[in-house]
Amino acid sequence: MSKNLVRRVSIITDKTTKVRKVLITTLVLNIFVMILKVVIAWWTGSLSLLADVLHSLTDSASNVLGLITTYFSSPYPDREHPYGHLKFEAVGALGIAAFLGIACFEILQGALERIFKGGSGVKISVSELWLLLIVLGVNIFVAFYERHVGKRVSSPILIADAKHTMSDVWVTITIIFGLIGVWLGYWWLDILLAFPIAFLVFWSSCLVLKDNVPWLVDEVAIAPESIHDIATSIGGILGCYDISSRGVIGRQVFIEMRLIVNVYDIGTAHQITEELERILEERFGPARIFIHVEPPVHELEQINFDSDESE
Numbered sequence: 563m564s565k566n567l568v569r570r571v572s573i574i575t576d577k578t579t580k581v582r583k584v585l586i587t588t589l590v591l592n593i594f595v596m597i598l599k600v601v602i603a604w605w606t607g608s609l610s611l612l613a614d615v616l617h618s619l620t621d622s623a624s625n626v627l628g629l630i631t632t633y634f635s636s637p638y639p640d641r642e643h644p645y646g647h648l649k650f651e652a653v654g655a656l657g658i659a660a661f662l663g664i665a666c667f668e669i670l671q672g673a674l675e676r677i678f679k680g681g682s683g684v685k686i687s688v689s690e691l692w693l694l695l696i697v698l699g700v701n702i703f704v705a706f707y708e709r710h711v712g713k714r715v716s717s718p719i720l721i722a723d724a725k726h727t728m729s730d731v732w733v734t735i736t737i738i739f740g741l742i743g744v745w746l747g748y749w750w751l752d753i754l755l756a757f758p759i760a761f762l763v764f765w766s767s768c769l770v771l772k773d774n775v776p777w778l779v780d781e782v783a784i785a786p787e788s789i790h791d792i793a794t795s796i797g798g799i800l801g802c803y804d805i806s807s808r809g810v811i812g813r814q815v816f817i818e819m820r821l822i823v824n825v826y827d828i829g830t831a832h833q834i835t836e837e838l839e840r841i842l843e844e845r846f847g848p849a850r851i852f853i854h855v856e857p858p859v860h861e862l863e864q865i866n867f868d869s870d871e872s873e
Contacts, residue, residue, distance in 0.1 A: 580711065580715050580717075581711075581715065581717045581719060581720055584707070584708060584711050584712075584720055585719075585720070585723070587707075588704045588707070588708060588723070589622060589626065591703075591704050592622045592704065592727075593622055594700065595697050595700050595701060596615060596622060598693060598696070598697055599611060599614055599615050599697060600615050601693075602690050602693055602694060602697075603615060605685075605690060606685055606686050606690055606741070608686070608737075608741060608744075611737060611741075614672075614733055614734070614737055649777065649778060652718055652774040652777045652778050653778070654718075654719050654722075655718045655719055655721075655722040655770055655773070655774040656770070656771070656774055656775075656778075658719070658722040658723055658725075658726050658770060659722065659767045659770040659771050659774075660767075661726060662725070662726055662729060662763055662764070662766050662767035663764070663767050665726075665729055665730075665733070665763050666760050666764045666767065669733060669736075669756055669759055669760040669763060670756070670757070670760050672756065673753045673756035673757060673760070677753055686741045686742075686744060686745050690741075691738065691741065691742065691745075694734065694737065694738050694741070695738070697734055698731065698734045698735065698738065701727055701730050701731045701734055702731055704724075704727050705724050705727040705728045705730075705731055706724075708720045708721075708723050708724035708727060709721060709724035709725075712724055716810075718773060718774055718777075718810075721773070722770045722773070722774070725766040725769060726766065726770075728766065729759075729763040729766050732759045732763070733759060733763075735755075735759075736755045736756055736759045739755055740753070740755060740756075776810070777810050780808040781808070782806070782807055782808065783807040783808055783809045783810060783811055783815045783816075783846075784807040784811065784815065784817070784846055786805035786806070786807070786865050787865065789802070789805050789807065789817065789819065789842070790802055790805060790865050792838070792841060792842065792845065793819070793821065793838055796834065796837055796838055796841070797834075798823055798824050798825055798830070798834045799821060799822070799823055799824070799834060799838070800822040800823065800824050800858055801821075802819045802820060802821045802822065802865075803819070803820050803822075803865050804818070804819060804820045805817075805818070805819045805865055806818045806819070809849075811846050814848050814849070814850070815846050815847075815848075815849045815850075816849070816850050816851075816852075817842060817846075817849055817850070817851045817852070818851075818852045818853075819852075819853055819854070820853075820854045820855075820856055821834075821835060821838070821853050821854065821855050821856065822856045822857070822858060822860050823835075823855055823856070823857075823858065824858045825858070826857060826858075831855050835853045835855060838851075838853070839851045839853070
């Protein structure tokens with residue numbers, strides 16, 4: 563295993579450890595929140611709170627899903643997965659997008675039920691509203707904590723789960739306002755607030771898909787012209803072509819190219835490619851780079867597979 567690969571694996575392994583630690587912490591907090599909601603729903607007889615308990619189940623389930631996917635998303639390549647297993651993390655993020663869709667359906671279903679059933683039978687007190695504020699505070703902490711660590715370590719599973727938890731924050735806010743409305747006699751208030759919250763949950767699901775689908779379908783990660791400009795700025799390189807890249811910058815990218823060098827000595831050509839790999843990894847890393855070296859007499863072809871440019 564090369565030194566660059568060892569360093570890259572070390573970085574990714576450290577990231578995975580941090581992600582698991584955050585997921586375990588948030589799982590414990592989500593279970594606490596769910597239990598608290600069950601108790602409040604039992605005391606008040608609130609249908610909206612009972613529906614929100616189901617929504618909270620998706621938070622805990624997404625944490626468990628995150629732990630499972632980060633366990634399988636090893637950076638180490640093997641015989642069956644020569645490019646590693648990091649896409650398991652993106653698959654997990656798609657699972658959370660599905661949970662967000664379920665949460666959106668639950669919110670709309672709860673709102674329709676309250677239209678037909680009204681707010682009768684719900685008994686709410688100030689102490690129970692304070693308990694709901696504690697639930698809200700815990701959810702806000704979890705969402706910002708996950709998003710902060712997720713952005714710091716570039717973890718799609720944490721960022722996606724933070725968006726999911728934010729949907730729970732909005733649901734809790736909706737329920738608090740709705741129960742205050744019931745307390746004051748305006749049973750329709752929580753229904754009015756439920757529909758825009760459902761839209762926000764749906765939008766969060768769309769954002770998770772937008773962030774992770776390009777990685778799974780191997781969308782281009784870096785413009786080939788940018789790689790070409792970097793390569794040709796290095797002494798001894800006459801040009802490069804058939805440039806392709808995939809992955810996500812900040813997570814892991816794979817770069818392939820054919821490189822024309824102005825030397826015939828293998829040792830010197832190797833030094834040139836090592837310098838190019840170093841610059842590309844500093845700019846776009848972590849990265850795995852594959853370079854096929856051509857002699858200076860080789861004719862330069864198009865920069866990218868679908869490019870009309872030739873030099």
